[in-house]
Amino acid sequence: MRGVRVVFVVYLAVIVLGIAYISALGLMGR
Amino acid sequence: MSTREKEYGFLRSNALSLVFGGLFLATLGGQALSGQADVNAQQTANGLEPVSLLDYVTSSSFGVDVMENWQSEYLQFFLFIFATVWVVQRGSSESKKPGEEGTETDEEQRVGRYATKDSPAWARAGGWRTALFSRSLGLLMGALFLLTWAASSVAGWAAFNTEQLAERQDPVSWVGYLGEADFWNRSFQNWQSEMLAVGSMAIFAVFLRQRGSPESKPVGVAHDVTGQTG
Numbered sequence: 001m002r003g004v005r006v007v008f009v010v011y012l013a014v015i016v017l018g019i020a021y022i023s024a025l026g027l028m029g030r
Numbered sequence: 031m032s033t034r035e036k037e038y039g040f041l042r043s044n045a046l047s048l049v050f051g052g053l054f055l056a057t058l059g060g061q062a063l064s065g066q067a068d069v070n071a072q073q074t075a076n077g078l079e080p081v082s083l084l085d086y087v088t089s090s091s092f093g094v095d096v097m098e099n100w101q102s103e104y105l106q107f108f109l110f111i112f113a114t115v116w117v118v119q120r121g122s123s124e125s126k127k128p129g130e131e132g133t134e135t136d137e138e139q140r141v142g143r144y145a146t147k148d149s150p151a152w153a154r155a156g157g158w159r160t161a162l163f164s165r166s167l168g169l170l171m172g173a174l175f176l177l178t179w180a181a182s183s184v185a186g187w188a189a190f191n192t193e194q195l196a197e198r199q200d201p202v203s204w205v206g207y208l209g210e211a212d213f214w215n216r217s218f219q220n221w222q223s224e225m226l227a228v229g230s231m232a233i234f235a236v237f238l239r240q241r242g243s244p245e246s247k248p249v250g251v252a253h254d255v256t257g258q259t260g
Contacts, residue, residue: 003040007047014051015174018100019181022093026184029191030090 058096062087065095090188094216097182102220104175110228111168120256121236123247127256139164179217186213 041048066086073080086092115133119125137144141164145154152163162169187207194201207213231245237253240246248260 003043007044007051011047011051015100016177018096019174019177022090022097022185023181025088025090025093026181026186026188029188030088 061095062092065092090185091192093185094182094189097178097185098216098220101175101178101182101217102224104171104178105221106224106228108168108171108175111171118256119232119236121254122232122256123235123245123259124232125256130257133164182216183208183213186216 062083066081066083069086069091070080081089114125116131118128118131120128133139136142140146140149141153141160142156150163152159154160155163184204187202187204190207190210190212191201202210235246238246239249241249242260244259246260247255247258251258251260
């Protein structure tokens with residue numbers, strides 16, 4: 001199950017980083 | 031783990047998530063390239079300089095197009111997860127059986143003293159940990175919906191103001207943007223498609239089959255049997 005947990009964490013990280021990145025673009029007024 | 035599960039390596043064990051993760055990246059790339067081409071067609075028509083791919087993918091106009099779709103997907107899953115606890119569709123593989131509505135007993139859910147030896151620790155723990163873990167999938171989807179919707183409002187606000195300035199009109203505040211038709215039109219146009227997709231899947235799965243798919247009932251199962259997957 002260790003590999004499966006890695007995929008779970010990568011998915012969550014990509015989603016959270018995507019949200020943070022696009023929020024930052026908006027906040028910087030780009 | 032069931033003794034019938036085959037011993038697979040990393041790639042085959044995670045093939046479903048990895049295939050869709052790869053498709054996500056490929057289609058996001060497609061969105062970036064086609065979005066840049068679309069913007070540049072307009073730039074050329076207006077006699078302006080074209081934008082580079084880097085400029086485009088670091089623009090809030092690209093950002094809001096990505097986030098407005100994400101938010102509606104997480105809203106869909108959040109609503110579907112919660113609605114299927116409480117309401118049923120007779121004959122659907124996506125539904126529980128009529129009469130099983132609600133959060134069910136601790137015994138049925140194998141929590142607290144009914145936990146088995148391989149139950150997750152927080153299913154056995156009781157108290158706030160079991161209460162939280164019992165709702166963790168819906169809570170995560172709901173939280174991701176709120177975060178992606180907030181991100182779409184922030185990116186949409188910046189993109190909206192860029193347009194306002196290009197048209198020599200006054201920029202609006204973020205709160206002001208939440209009252210703009212642009213924000214609600216972007217939200218509703220994505221929500222409506224998700225609601226239709228969920229409703230279609232729930233009802234189509236009553237009378238139609240896909241052999242071998244866990245999203246479908248087994249081909250030979252009667253139309254009025256609810257909740258069985260194969």
